[in-house]
Amino acid sequence: MIRPILHRVAQAVLVALMVGVLTFALMRSLPGDMAWRVAAGRYGYDITDAAVMEQVRHSLALDQPAALALLSWFGDLLRLDLGVSLISELPVVDEIAHQLGASVTLALTALLLSVLIGPPLGVLAGLRPGGGLDRALFALSITLRALPQFVIGLLLIYGLAIVFGLLPASGHGEAGHVVLPALTLAIGLAAVSSRVARDATVAVTSSGYYRFGETKGLRPLENFLRHGLRNIAVPIVTYLGVQLVYLIEGVVVVETLFAWPGIGHALVHAILARDVPMIQGTALVMGLMFVLLNAGVDVVCGGLDPRRRAS
Amino acid sequence: MTAFQRLRFGAALGVCLAAALITSPTVRAATAGKPDDRALTIVARWELKNADPSVNGYAFTRMEVAETLVDADGNGTPKPGLAEGWEASADGRTWRFRLRPGVSFHDGTALTADHVVTALNHARAKPGSLSKAPIQAITADNGAVVIQLAEPFSPLLSFLADSASQILAPASYDDKGNVTQVIGTGPYRVAEFKPPQHLVVTRYDSYWGGPASIAKATYLATHRSETRTVMVESGDAQIVFNLDPASVQRLSRNPKLTVQAVPIPRVISVKVNAGHPLLSDLRARQALSLAIDRTGIAVGILRQPETAATQLFPPSLGAWHTPGLPPLTQNVDRAKALLAEMGWKPGSDGVLEKDGKRLRLTLRTYPDRPELPPVATALADQWRAIGVDVSIAIGHFSDILSGHQDGSLELGLIARSLAVAPDPLGTLMQDFGPKGGDWGAMNWSNPALTEAIDRILRSQQAEESAAAKRTVGTILHQELPVIPVVWYTQTAAVSKTLKGFEIDPFERSYLLSRLRWVE
Numbered sequence: 117m118i119r120p121i122l123h124r125v126a127q128a129v130l131v132a133l134m135v136g137v138l139t140f141a142l143m144r145s146l147p148g149d150m151a152w153r154v155a156a157g158r159y160g161y162d163i164t165d166a167a168v169m170e171q172v173r174h175s176l177a178l179d180q181p182a183a184l185a186l187l188s189w190f191g192d193l194l195r196l197d198l199g200v201s202l203i204s205e206l207p208v209v210d211e212i213a214h215q216l217g218a219s220v221t222l223a224l225t226a227l228l229l230s231v232l233i234g235p236p237l238g239v240l241a242g243l244r245p246g247g248g249l250d251r252a253l254f255a256l257s258i259t260l261r262a263l264p265q266f267v268i269g270l271l272l273i274y275g276l277a278i279v280f281g282l283l284p285a286s287g288h289g290e291a292g293h294v295v296l297p298a299l300t301l302a303i304g305l306a307a308v309s310s311r312v313a314r315d316a317t318v319a320v321t322s323s324g325y326y327r328f329g330e331t332k333g334l335r336p337l338e339n340f341l342r343h344g345l346r347n348i349a350v351p352i353v354t355y356l357g358v359q360l361v362y363l364i365e366g367v368v369v370v371e372t373l374f375a376w377p378g379i380g381h382a383l384v385h386a387i388l389a390r391d392v393p394m395i396q397g398t399a400l401v402m403g404l405m406f407v408l409l410n411a412g413v414d415v416v417c418g419g420l421d422p423r424r425r426a427s
Numbered sequence: 428m429t430a431f432q433r434l435r436f437g438a439a440l441g442v443c444l445a446a447a448l449i450t451s452p453t454v455r456a457a458t459a460g461k462p463d464d465r466a467l468t469i470v471a472r473w474e475l476k477n478a479d480p481s482v483n484g485y486a487f488t489r490m491e492v493a494e495t496l497v498d499a500d501g502n503g504t505p506k507p508g509l510a511e512g513w514e515a516s517a518d519g520r521t522w523r524f525r526l527r528p529g530v531s532f533h534d535g536t537a538l539t540a541d542h543v544v545t546a547l548n549h550a551r552a553k554p555g556s557l558s559k560a561p562i563q564a565i566t567a568d569n570g571a572v573v574i575q576l577a578e579p580f581s582p583l584l585s586f587l588a589d590s591a592s593q594i595l596a597p598a599s600y601d602d603k604g605n606v607t608q609v610i611g612t613g614p615y616r617v618a619e620f621k622p623p624q625h626l627v628v629t630r631y632d633s634y635w636g637g638p639a640s641i642a643k644a645t646y647l648a649t650h651r652s653e654t655r656t657v658m659v660e661s662g663d664a665q666i667v668f669n670l671d672p673a674s675v676q677r678l679s680r681n682p683k684l685t686v687q688a689v690p691i692p693r694v695i696s697v698k699v700n701a702g703h704p705l706l707s708d709l710r711a712r713q714a715l716s717l718a719i720d721r722t723g724i725a726v727g728i729l730r731q732p733e734t735a736a737t738q739l740f741p742p743s744l745g746a747w748h749t750p751g752l753p754p755l756t757q758n759v760d761r762a763k764a765l766l767a768e769m770g771w772k773p774g775s776d777g778v779l780e781k782d783g784k785r786l787r788l789t790l791r792t793y794p795d796r797p798e799l800p801p802v803a804t805a806l807a808d809q810w811r812a813i814g815v816d817v818s819i820a821i822g823h824f825s826d827i828l829s830g831h832q833d834g835s836l837e838l839g840l841i842a843r844s845l846a847v848a849p850d851p852l853g854t855l856m857q858d859f860g861p862k863g864g865d866w867g868a869m870n871w872s873n874p875a876l877t878e879a880i881d882r883i884l885r886s887q888q889a890e891e892s893a894a895a896k897r898t899v900g901t902i903l904h905q906e907l908p909v910i911p912v913v914w915y916t917q918t919a920a921v922s923k924t925l926k927g928f929e930i931d932p933f934e935r936s937y938l939l940s941r942l943r944w945v946e
Contacts, residue, residue: 375649
């Protein structure tokens with residue numbers, strides 16, 4: 117039990133080192149003067165000029181050697197301090213808490229909705245491969261997967277918010293605001309997770325052990341619950357684990373469409389404005405989330421599949 | 428197979444329940460309320476950054492949280508703000524501002540001259556208009572605020588009306604002089620500030636001008652104009668700004684909404700490197716200007732025909748707009764003739780050549796204003812028609828500024844605000860000074876223009892100042908250090924549940940305190 121934990125901790129430390137050095141080196145090696153970008157990100161196009169840029173360069177000591185800035189970032193990190201954003205001058209940790217927090221809320225809600233929609237339908241389709249539901253679901257999942265999230269989002273806004281007025285179209289701050297963006301993401305996810313569930317179901321129900329269960333006289337539902345469900349769950353959980361990370365970092369389009377304050381959007385702005393501490397902090401937190409999530413998926417899959425624990 | 432049927436039924440029921448739950452009307456019930464405490468939502472594209480007035484001050488003056496010593500009316504003319512009046516000394520170097528009595532900050536502190544002095548000195552130390560004024564000292568004297576200038580400076584009042592010069596309570600600043608929270612004097616106080624998107628304000632009942640009608644308002648920043656459009660259509664927002672042209676047409680047909688459009692002092696223009704061997708010749712700049720189909724761009728891209736620029740200053744800028752100037756128009760033949768006069772001859776593919784060199788230029792622009800890249804494409808096409816081969820480089824707006832500094836810029840397509848402070852003089856000093864400006868002239872200056880700007884700066888007489896303004900307009904029009912293309916219009920869609928809505932052409936305020944809910 118100790119070894120896997122140590123393994124993950126070592127992985128986390130490695131991730132922190134790599135992310136810190138790589139993001140720093142990449143941001144510093146981008147073409148263009150960093151002071152211009154920071155001044156522009158802070159003051160916008162109406163105020164920024166050469167004088168403002170020089171003021172920013174001076175006040176942020178951007179002309180100091182790069183190695184010194186990197187060392188001081190690691191020094192702060194040891195004290196669990198992620199530093200201050202060059203643009204907003206607010207603590208990076210607060211910005212991440214607000215924006216990554218919003219992204220995680222959205223991602224988890226989307227995941228929950230997709231679990232309610234995708235796998236149950238997929239399992240039903242897989243129990244009767246080639247049946248009406250299976251074929252209909254196949255067509256639907258291909259169509260939904262082929263539609264950009266932007267289009268799904270607009271269709272949902274148009275239907276549920278404008279025509280029927282059931283839900284707020286966009287925004288952030290009230291409980292109802294999360295539903296439409298989450299549903300947009302959930303539909304895309306469910307389109308795939310229903311296929312994963314369907315294929316897993318077909319594989320399990322056509323396996324020898326499942327047939328044996330039927331032969332030994334178990335009723336179909338009993339057989340499904342005892343021998344089917346767990347085996348089907350393993351690939352679905354693995355798939356969802358990967359999707360969650362993808363959701364957290366890759367939903368910029370949905371976030372901007374629904375005016376949701378997410379980390380994807382924040383990261384794009386931070387990169388444009390060369391907000392190095394913000395980028396380093398965000399990349400670090402996301403990298404650690406990857407490690408944590410993988411560990412979580414391992415634990416859940418181990419719980420579902422005793423053979424994994426043995427190995 | 429009954430078990431399967433049960434399972435299938437159960438799963439179907441689960442899906443239905445989930446769908447019912449997420450589309451339940453109870454989710455929305457929380458937003459409704461009594462008419463009086465209904466909250467107003469305003470959506471625009473500008474993201475919030477922090478509480479620093481030099482960075483984000485405009486958000487707090489627009490939401491009427493913070494106020495300035497001097498205010499401005501819809502024409503940009505100074506009017507009393509937190510100062511109820513002012514006097515300038517005969518030499519124009521000492522200004523004395525009398526404070527309005529009975530003003531309190533949102534934390535209950537009464538406004539004093541010392542508070543104003545502190546706030547203005549903080550503002551001077553940061554980027555913004557005030558840092559460019561020749562101020563020697565700001566002091567409190569017997570309840571009044573006295574500003575001592577090194578030389579007469581007519582735009583002082585306008586600079587004091589800049590949102591970066593807002594007056595905040597002492598508790599707003601930390602020990603380093605940075606603003607950590609905005610405690611202003613306006614009719615609304617900050618209830619919640621969550622950058623980059625959210626600012627919630629509530630009515631300040633002890634406001635010196637009397638309490639506002641709307642109790643609570645939310646500002647939401649969202650980048651996509653489609654999102655803003657659906658928000659006002661669905662009733663999630665009552666006021667949305669910066670509509671895209673297609674949405675203007677659609678929302679105008681919506682019976683629940685009114686669409687307003689007001690010209691604002693911002694102009695899309697081509698910044699020209701007049702030190703470039705080709706562009707230093709006035710005829711080349713004239714040819715580029717004559718090739719532009721401004722009406723085509725205004726109609727085809729902005730879909731607002733009246734925005735085609737006839738000169739740099741739009742008519743809404745009062746004395747700066749010079750009525751007698753011949754309007755900038757398209758004349759392709761004349762443009763070709765000017766270039767031919769300079770010795771350029773069409774090559775085999777129609778691109779002009781001289782001494783074996785092709786006429787090639789690069790136009791830099793940026794996507795922060797989404798209309799700029801399509802305007803750049805249209806310009807390149809129109810210039811190609813007179814034989815000038817222009818390639819477009821879309822990058823960061825700072826590439827234009829750094830290109831000015833290192834001399835590598837040839838042409839830059841920019842959207843320049845002529846009035847960051849309500850008086851354009853601040854912008855003109857910066858853009859057309861003796862050494863040019865990052866956002867204005869490049870390798871170009873004109874002693875008569877410098878002298879005219881100087882005269883306006885020192886002038887205390889409206890007539891003398893107006894004559895000098897006409898001189899400025901005329902020189903810029905004839906010399907074309909920047910080539911104006913189109914002016915801007917601010918658009919907004921407003922729910923008919925509100926009355927009293929107006930767009931401030933100087934974008935200083937959303938004028939929330941004038942709004943009321945329709946009974």
